[in-house]
Amino acid sequence: MSSSGSRGPSPATGAATSGGSGSGGGSGSGRSSPHNPQSPSVAPKLTVTSDEINILIYRYLQECGFVHTAFAFAHESLVGRTNLGRSGGSLANLPPGALIGFLQKGLQYVGIEESLREDGTDRTAAAAEDGPADFTLLGSATVRALTRRDPPIVLIAALRAKLEEQDGAGGAASGQKRPAAAAAAASGGQPEKSRKKSSSSSSGTATSRSANGSTSASAAAAAAAKKQKAEAQAAYVVQAQAQQQAQAQAQAAKVAAAAAQAQKQQQGNAEGKGKRKQPQASGPAASSASASASAALELMDMAAARLEAKADTAEGTKAAAGAADGGAVGPTAMDVDGAAAAASQQAQQQQDKAGSSNSNNAVPLADQPVQTAQQRQATMTEEEAERLDLPTRCKPDEVLELNQHTSEVFMCAWNPIHTNLIATGSGDASARIWEMAGPDARAGLVGGTSRLLQHGTNASDKKNKDVTTLEWSPNGEMLATGSYDGVARVWRRTGSLLHTLRSHRGPIFSLKWNKTGNYLLSGSYDKSTIVWDVSGDVGFVKQQFNFHEAPALDVDWKDDITFASCSTDMAVHVCQVGSDRPLRSYAGHADEVNAVKWDPSGTLLASCSDDCSAKVWDLTKSGSEPLHDFKSHKQEIYTIKWSPTGTGSKNPTKPLLLATASFDGSVRLWNVQDGSCYRVLSRHRDSVYSVAFSPSGDYLASGSLAGQLYVWNVEQGVHVRSFKGKGDIFEVAWNVEETRVASCFSSNVVEVIDFRI
16 A cells, blocks of 8 residues: 555546547436436536556456556555545445446447447448447457547437437427437428438439439538538537536536635634635526536437447347456456455444444544545645744754655664664665764764665666665664565675575565564565574574465564564464464454554554554453454554553653554554543644654654654644655654654655754
8 A cells, every 4th residue: 555646647637528539438427317318417527547547457457366466556556545546435436347347338439439420320330241340449440449530420419310310309308409300301301311212212313304403403402401410410519518618617616616615614713714605606507508418428328228239139148248248247256355345434434433442431532523634635725834834844954865865765764773873775776874974964974975785786687676674683783674576685784785585475565673683574475474584694584474365564573583464464463483373363454454563561462454443452361352443543544653651661651652643644642551542643734654753752753645744742742843845755763862853755865854852
């Protein structure tokens, strides 16, 4: 999972048009009553975005069993960062075979466009003696239709002519004459097709009287009728387009008015002024435009239905088999994702009704409504946010920028012993070690540069070697890095390579040292976790664990030989070196489990998930139910952190807290003694991707995908420092002295901020 701005072509947006194979289809979805043109309706605006295309492709790859390809595509396209791809988004509601279904709809549209003449007659039947040619996605007829500058017909007009020929109808729902009927009336009430047939049967007589003036008059009348028909058809199309445009403008006015009213209600007396509500479009013009657009789209549905019926009659069982291929009938492998999405959606609905399912001592704060980041963005401009953050904003001389990476910086970690060192990992296939020259930003770097830990020797060798995770050893002498190529590496503090650990068959997502520093634990996309022995001159696999059924996303040590792991299979396992089966397995989550963390005492295990919940498991108790189940977040929880307080910590007299960071833009602090929500920190205006407690536990740093960094006073629940950078923040980290906070950005930089209170 990951979020904000998928990579891909720019969105293509446009209103529905009457012709052209690239107009986005015309299924007519969104109408209030597709079979009643008189009922109230809204003309839909047809749009196609890169996010939607990426979601469909990602789901198709999953359904086909291309697991590795699906992961690589999700990583490159960033589908997880979009609202469509998050829990409760469009991905959760997609039926199996959605991409195939849309392709079939589009192919049907092209088939209609290519098969009909302007007068509604079939062009393909006459073109081939053995019947019309089949349309395939890459067939010559389809490719020709997509590359043609202008469509061969005005589609809506041709469909209308086709239906009129079959029905003999004389008027549209609005009461005005249809174009083909008007043309027929102008020619003496004889339909165009009948007149052509009559003209053909009397061709001999017409030839014998070619000199007669009546023949010229008849030809002129026919030409005039044909011209009048064409003009009427063109007028209808122009009118339909104008009405659709008017309806779109009216709808936009309504949306703008609603947004203005919402903003007015949100600001209220706080701002001392409100937004003036914009007028809404209404009256006969708007309703007429809605009815006309609805009727045009309904016309296409009717024509498509008739062509399908005709194809069924001709093809028989072949068409039935094709329909079965297009929509999954009965349980298939593709139904698994749908079932999981339904379970997640049901859990979310229960959450909305019940709030938090904590103990009875939970304070009402846990159930208070939280605006999503999108809602806050709608009611607060960037200028307003900057103005409100001004009193706590970091000064320029308090920020040191590390800017030698050439791609996104995913991770950073301060050395626990040599506290002036910080390591960073990037998508440029490298890690770097930076040495601070003094106690603050103004001192800069030692030598003005960094030590480069290159994971590839040349441009081709660097491919797929993004550094995805890193961590210093407890003694501060070694740095472990994990990369997208599935290789773990251990480096000396000086920058030389010590171990190259190869056994994983997929990207490494998490690396953790045990407290002694003799074992290194890794979790991978290949579904396995590995404990490496790195105490000697050569590192080797101590034990490999294959209990997960899907990629392992996070790992964390309980003690020197016991650890926990989580996965996209929704399970959490507690394992031990030397044991061939998990000590405990928890399956309480309804979606991917993103992170697991042990508290300082090693008795409580916290996990968070895409099901919008965080759970705390007590290993001293039997059973599979969590001690606490926190469900107050409205979107996915990406990460969790325990405070360095309570039993087993360096701050044993301070209460133990759990921080949860969510894509709903909020951070929540939970009191695990009674299960209550201690604080809600909701100043972010986008998804919160990383949080970190200061060594004393008195402060919390949080970073979001909008590039916002806040430092909060935990006891007071207010932010005391703020910084706005360029790009998204992937990671935040404190130094041991609690004097600096580092944040990693998607804009290839790391910002190191001085912290003094």
